[in-house]
Amino acid sequence: MGALRPGAEVDLRGVTVPSWLLEAVLDAVTGPDGRPHLGRTRFDGAVLPSDAALRGFCVEGDSSFDGACFLGVASFHDARFFGNASFRDVRFARDASFQGARFHRHASFEETVSVGEAVFSGARWHVDVSFRHAAFVGSVSFDHAAFGRDAGMQAAAFGGAASFRRVRVARYARFERAKFRRGLRLGPLVAIGGISLADAVVHGGLHVHAAARHVTARGATVHGDAEFGLRYAELDLEDAAFTGTASVRSLSEPIPGVMEPSWPPAGVRLTSLLRTDAALLEVTGVDLGGCALPRRPASGGGAPRRSWLRRGGRA
Template identity: 35%
Template sequence: MTGTDAPAWPQCGHLDAGERCRGRRVGSHTACLAHLDGAERAAHLASLTPGADLDHRGTPFTQSLLDELLAPLREPGSGRARVGEASFDEVRFTGDAELEEIDFGGFCSFSSAVFGGGLYVREVRTGGDFRLAAARVAGDVWLDDTGVDGDAWFYEARIEGALRFCVREVGHSAMFEGMTCGDAYFSGVRMCGVASFDGAVIDGEASFDGAVFEEGAGFEKVRIAGRACFDGTHFHRNGARFDGADIDGDMLFAEAHFAAGATFDGATIGGDLSFSGARLEADVGFRRAVFRRTARIGPLVCPGTVDFSHAVFGTAVTLEAAAREVRCRQTRWASTAALRMRYAEVDLSDAVVEFPVTVAGRPRAFVSPEGEVIAEPGLTDERVRVTSVKGVDAAHLVLADVDLTGCLFVEAVHLDQLRLEGRCLLAPPPAGPRWMRRRTLAEEQHWRATRYGGGWTPAPPGVQPHGPGVLAPVYRQLRKALEDGRNEPGAADFYYGEMEMRRHDDAASRGERTLLRLYWALSGYGLRAVRALAWLVLAMTATVLVMMLWGLPQADPDPVSAGTTDGRRITLTTRKPEPVNPKGPYTKRLLTARFEKSVRVVANSVIFRASGQDLTTIGTYVEMTARLVEPALLGLAVLAVRNRVKR
């Protein structure tokens, strides 16, 4: 209502500078309380008794006039004023206004009132609402040691000074939507109904230390120029909502209690976020939040999900969290970051990493600034599991001491520059002699589950399995990442996985796949020394057996020498008979002497030397083959050992 609108009450007839006073007439008089003459005012005040209703809407007030009005309403014994319902809407106070030691049986309303100074309410209790909606206060507003049994209405109030809302309890709702003030203090207040600060503007700091919000609190689109302190605050039932809030300073939630979660979606936070010792019983969301100068978040302990999806971190930040799940989908880090996690499943899908970002599993519990260990109720699995890095440019990503058994790598780029530090676990194949022990990617597990079934981990709902042609480059890039980090033994399993995917890739040529099958069968791609040695022993055994049965002659040929002499010179010619193939039963060929000769032939063949032994035609060709095959098998075995121990 503007000053030119006719009021909704009987209007005072007093004219001041040509304008009619908006004050409400008193009783049958034609003037408001401020414009009654002395005798009329005295008569009216004398008629008042404790418990009377007051209606002085639009009346101009001073502190002395207010004191005169309340004097007849005070109990003689206690000195406290007792009022029924009090309507002071649109009143105009000159200077400060003080209300002390008053009991309102009903509401007390100062809606749209204008105060030339501050408003100080001390030791006041209202049986109904306390209203300051749309009021204009040139100074501070203090409510000290006050109780409000009904609602507290501060809609669109404009307070140029500080608001100190030290109310013991608000029995129902507390509405501060659209309010503007300097500093705001709500320490220790208990709000039994819904509390809303949506759209409020606090030009200084805000303190809610020890406050209790029974039905939760809404701080959507609130703007706080300084820090916001919620140490020891309790948010029951409906939790807390800070969606769209703009907090320029730190946000402190030490020892706070969130019974139903909290959301900071779309919020802009200028300083640090402290959750030291806070107890969160549900999820916490920071979706699309912007952290302008945040250097530290946490330690945050949450038995549910902490969601940083689409959030933006503008400066270097340290994030400490112990949670069931931490989501960083499409999160953007415009500076360095250290994510120190406990228990959590960390999802980094499509995150934008512009500077080095480290995701590390923390083995020790977080501690408070006082050095006390922070409890972690509801969290049992101590592994930190990274579930996805798909869509991430991994050039600046570091994963340390995390579980990668379920991590999705397909669609990530620059995986060859990914750094894996500490002990990063990957899923093994199913137990049993069919599958070699090695580290495998989750995507290979998903593909093999579609092909071989039991023992391999199937893809979770919503995840499409990828074939060998897609997985081979992923293994190759991860292998290079470990090799560049001087961890060639650790890269061996990734090389094995790469070769496996190439062997199973239907897009590869048949000749390439055949060659890879042979390489796999002989030595496990040069990584399985036992397999190569087994083939070597088998080849040597077969060579020895063939030599004993067919390769050694029946007997060593005796050379025969013949010569001539001419009296001065002797000429000798030695002829060696051709080796005779062995004859007789096979059992008579398996003699110790023949075994010793066969072993000598095989031993020389392994080191690529000729034995010098007389052999049959079959034996000669077998030795040639052995000199080619057996050194190669020995070389594969040595290569496999080297690949496992090289530094």
């Protein structure tokens, strides 16, 4: 402990870290700015039995918490990660907060399990972040978060309410094969590359309010109503299934609260409805020219029936 200074390397791999030890380490590396400053930081396989107050700390090197277990509340509020940060296979037994945290290089939360409430509101990832196969038993919020490149949520499981309001993604928001037990509210959101909900399963309804070039829900299953309020996007609903009404509308005005890129004006286009299963599909202000439509057998001759498709506005 006497050798620790701000910016020192800390290695607590496999150690059970009581609160007094964590506080002593953080006090020893606290700089003149009042923030703890660590160099290379290793908590792999560590167990933190009490609440972990890591708010405001700065990791100037790479950090790894792989396989760590937080038995109390874990607070990384306003933390700074200047190197790569890995929280792979971490167990958060209670609430976990990364509110306002900053990640300057790649971050991984793959296979992490969070039992309590998880808060990533206002967090900033300057490059990619991966939550592949993560499990959120409680509610999770990414409201006002910003992703510098891809936001990878593939095959993640969301047992509580999931909220992504006022979010900006510089490339792709990826939710392929993700599962949502209590609905998904995606937006207001800007995804400059696009949004993928391919093969996702949503219970409790889906609400997408976004500006993006490409949105796909190919093979998605939504138990409940689904609403897509979009700007600019090409939307693909091929092989999607909705137990309730699915509505698609083009938003003529900019989405308040999120900064859209300077794209040339473009309306929303539906690209495919092949094998789409919905009790009713409502489209408003949407371009259907070039859309791959199902050809249902005609009843007694004549044109194919598409009674499940209702057009409104300038569709």
